[in-house]
Amino acid sequence: MTAAPESVAAPEHHVEDEEHELELEHHASADADAAALHVNGVAADADAAAADAHLQPAAAAADASEEKKGHKRGLSRPPGLTEARDRETHEELRACDDWRDVLDVVADEAAVEGLSARTCVQALTKLNTLTRNSPSERAEVIALPAFAALTKLVLDQVHDMNNVQLSNSLWAFSQLGVRLPAADLDAYWAACLDAAELFYPRDISTLLAAAAGLRAAPPQRLLDVMGFRARGFLSSAQFEARGISTLLHSCVVLGYINPLLGWAAAEAVAVPGVMAAMAPQGVANTMWALGRMGVYHPPAVEAALGAFRASAFAYKPQEVANLLWALTAFRHHPGEVFADFAKSLLGRLEELRPADLATALYALAYFNTAPGRAVLTRIAGRVLTLLEQRTRARAAAAEDAALLGEAAEDTSAPELAPRLRKATRGPARNALRWRAGTVLNGVELANLYWGFALLGAEQQLEPRLAERLMGGLEAALAEEWQAVAAARPAAGAAAAEGAAGAEAPAALAEPAVEGAAEAKVEQGEAPAAAVAEAPAGPSGAKAAAGPAGGAFPDSLQRMTFQGFLAGRLAGSSRRHAFSPLALDAFKRSWMSNMTDMAARGTGSRGNKTPVKHVADLVHKLKISYDTLRPTRDGLAVIDVALKAGPERYVALEVVADADTAANSRQMLGPNAVKRQLLEKNGWEVRYLNAGDLLRLDADTQLLFVAELLKGLGLKPRGPELTAALAAVQGAAAAPGAAARAARAESAGAGEAEGGRGRVAAGGSGRAPRRS
Known part of the structure; x- marks a missing residue:
């Protein structure tokens, strides 16, 4: 089974970054039980009646302590700065409607008495608000000396800030594009931990979104504390709808996969009206994040589909694609809503990025839902356009590499940068201007090829169009594979040369360091920047070296070969465009996976797989059988092989949960390819649902299988x-x-x-x- 698709770049999120009132009354309306939630670490699900008398004095003490701490934090002022002067500066900043005026006020006050933590954060958030729609102005702001002075004032007072100031200032830094040193980030994390009991829903979502925007990984302890508080607020319905989507999306971007938090959020968004209150981006982000966390909550999914259906044309293509990706991750068939997805995407077909298009096509094939000839023809036309853009981009990249090579050979080349800038001017060089994610990469090519093949594009499309489309995808995939294959020997030679020149202890220590880094990524402890540099493609695979290079993993090779098989099994007589070496590599990867499946299929003695369980039942019924038997061509493995007559061979396929849609129990698309393979090899295919069988008691299971075998003409005894x-x-x-x-x-x-x-x-x- 291939991995489900997702958009290459995770969708942006927008936290409510309007100016908070930086007064202590900011959370005065919060429920009293929010403070008591963390008293002595009492679990949220403790018996309320039994614990009420015990907790009342502790809760009162915690409230008093929290109020005292809240008054202490966030109100510090530099020596010599009076409260009246601070208030005057606060009002002056509030009246500014131009970022230059804000910096003028900062420059004037910083040179005299200085600024309080409260006023520093106000100035920072004001700059963020006034430059929100202008990246050029933001770049100009952060380059000015006055902003550097403001940054120093903010960072010097982090330890005195309260919850609102900490979350708002860090969010403003992330949006303005300021990269904070590790020491300053550590000071932020320490201050947040110290003030953790002051953080409420809006502060938590803003803080995590800021960390995600900065590509900075907070320590695990801080994430756990904020996650625990967020779960409590979610269970008591204190999160706004917008805050839930921001919280989930930020956690996933940071690599903090917390299924308990995800389930609490899913329960919250499943409440009627919550999904409807979200913007389209919030709905898409929520489902995308729940999919990445592995939290399948059917009522929440249905609520998201209802919200989408109510305003399908308000969703951007990437938002639609993220919803579709989540559905494939959940194996939740959208049913009639598929028509709304198609209408929404077709209305903006020319705006679809490669990742969005690959996601949509993957979902159609995954759920075995043919869109019809007219729709498939329009999608094919768009893909052909993207293939042409890819060809132009590769030609431009090759020309640019040649220019760099010539410049590198010329040692007296002070004009290198101007020459390159001149070479990239004019319409002929527009191919170098592609934005990230607008040129097809290997992951997207594999998903598109697989999707078209499983949907029967060669039978549905006009023959000439089908040949151009499938041939173009095959040629592009062969190029991607060849580029990786050619890079591997060079990388190996470079590694060998480096190892030869290094000392032995260093060469031996290096693999251990790499392994540790991989382990941290899996545990969500690695810096977010390292994770973000390997964007995920439609199949969920991550590119190791960016769009131009990267790996062509076994999963993509198997996916490509399954698409190739689907086309051949459907009767395609077209000459394929794969190179012999590429096709052979794809086939070997597929065959190797078949061998591994056969080896894993029996399970251990104490943990039988469904296939082994069914085989044991057949054995008890005195019927000759073979289990996990490869077909003659070795391209498929039969779960339970039976001989029902002199010339009648039956493949009893045990259907697992992963083979069907979770909500509708419909068979998923990849199963159709296996059935065609078995039938081509002369096998009659029958299915037995493992979930239905395992819900019966032992005696009824045996009788159920006996009746199935009798229906095949066998005589169980x-x-x-x-x-x-x-x-x-x-x-x-x-x-x-x-x-x-x-x-x-x-x-x-x-x-x-x-x-x-x-x-x-x-x-x-x-x-x-x-x-």
């Missing part, structure tokens, strides 16, 4: 079958026997009662004789 049949019949007969026994007992009780009545009436122990 054996003592286990007889015992299971007797047990089931006995269980069925037990209620009738119990009813008969109850009736007999009731009748006996009635006779005894009547006898006692007659004795009392007659006055003796004998019944009167009839005359």
Whole structure:
């Protein structure tokens, strides 16, 4: 099974960055139980009735302590700065409507008494607000000496800031594009931990969004503390809808995968009206983040689909693509909403980035939903345009590399930069102006090729168009594979040369360091910048060296070969455009995966796989079988192979949960390719749903499989079958026997009662004789 797609660049998020009132009354309306949530680390799910009397004094003490700490933080002023002067500066900054005026005020005050923490943060957030829509102005701002002075004033007072000031100042730095040194970031994290009990929903989401924007990884302890507080606020419905989406998206960008937090957020957004209150970007970010966390909450997904359907044309293509990616991650079939997805994307077809287009096509093929010839033709036209752009971009890159090579050979080349700038001018050099994510890469090419192949593009499209499309994708994939294959020997030679010139201890220590870095990435502890430099593509694979280079992993090779097989099985007679070496590499990767699947399929003795469990049931029924048997061509593995007659061979495929949609139980697209492969090899395919089987008791399971085998013309037998049949019949007969026994007992009780009545009436122990 190939990985599900996602857009290459995660969608931007927008935190409410308007000026907060930096007064202590900012959170005065918060519920009283917010402070008590962390008293003595009491769990949120403790029995309230039993703990109420115990917690009341502690909660009161915590409230008092928190109020005292809140008054202490955020109100510090430099020596000589009076409260009146600070208030005057505060009002002056509030009246500024131009960023230059803000810096003038900062320059004047910083040279005299200085600025308080409160006023510094106000000036910083004001600069962020006034330059919000102008990157050039922001670049100009951060280059000025007055801004450097303001930055120093802010960083010098971080330890005195309260929750609002810490989150707002860090958010402003992230939006203005300021890169803070590690020591200053550490001071921020320490201050946030010290003031953690003051952080409320808006502060938490703003802080994490700022850290994500700065590509800075907070320490695990801070993330855990904020995650714990966020869970409490989510469970008590104190998060705004917008804050939930920002919180989840930021956690994923930071590599903080917390399923408990994700589930609490999913419960919150599943409440009627919450998803509807989100902007399209918030809905898409929420589902994308839940998908990355592995949290599947069907009511939340349905709420998101309802919100999308209510305003489908308000969603940008990337937002639509992120929703589709989340659905594939959840295996949640959108059903009728697929039509709304198609309409929304087709309305902006020319705006679709390669990643968005690959995601949409992947989702259609993954859920085995053919869009129709007209829609597929329009999508094919857009892909052809992107292939042409890729060709021009590669030609421009080759020309640029040649210019760099010539300049490198010329040692007297002070004109290098001007020459390159001149060479990149004019319409002929526009190919070098591609923005990131606008040129097809290997991940997107593999997903597009796979999607078109599984949807039967060669049968649906006009033959000439199909040949141009599929041939173009195959040629591009072969180029991508060749580029990686050519880079590997060069990289190996460079590594060998470096190792030869290095000392032995250093050469031996290097792999251990690399392994440690990989482990940190998996645990979410690595710096976000390192993670962000390897953008994820539509299949979820990450490029190791950016768009131009990068790896061509086994998962993409298998995906490409499965697409190739789908086209051939559908009857394509077109000559493919893969190079022999590339196609051979794809096939070897596919075959190797088949071998691994067969080796893993039996499971361990204490942990049987569904296939092994079904095989054991067939064995008990005295039927000859083979399990995990490769086909003659080695391109598929049969779960349970049966011979139902002289010339009748049956492949019993055990359907796992991953093979079907989680909500509709429909078979997913890749299963169709395997079925075609088995049928081509002469096997009749039958399916057995493992989930349905495992929900039955042991005896009923055996009878269920026996009936299935009888339907295939086989004759199950054996003592286990007889015992299971007797047990089931006995269980069925037990209620009738119990009813008969109850009736007999009731009748006996009635006779005894009547006898006692007659004795009392007659006055003796004998019944009167009839005359």
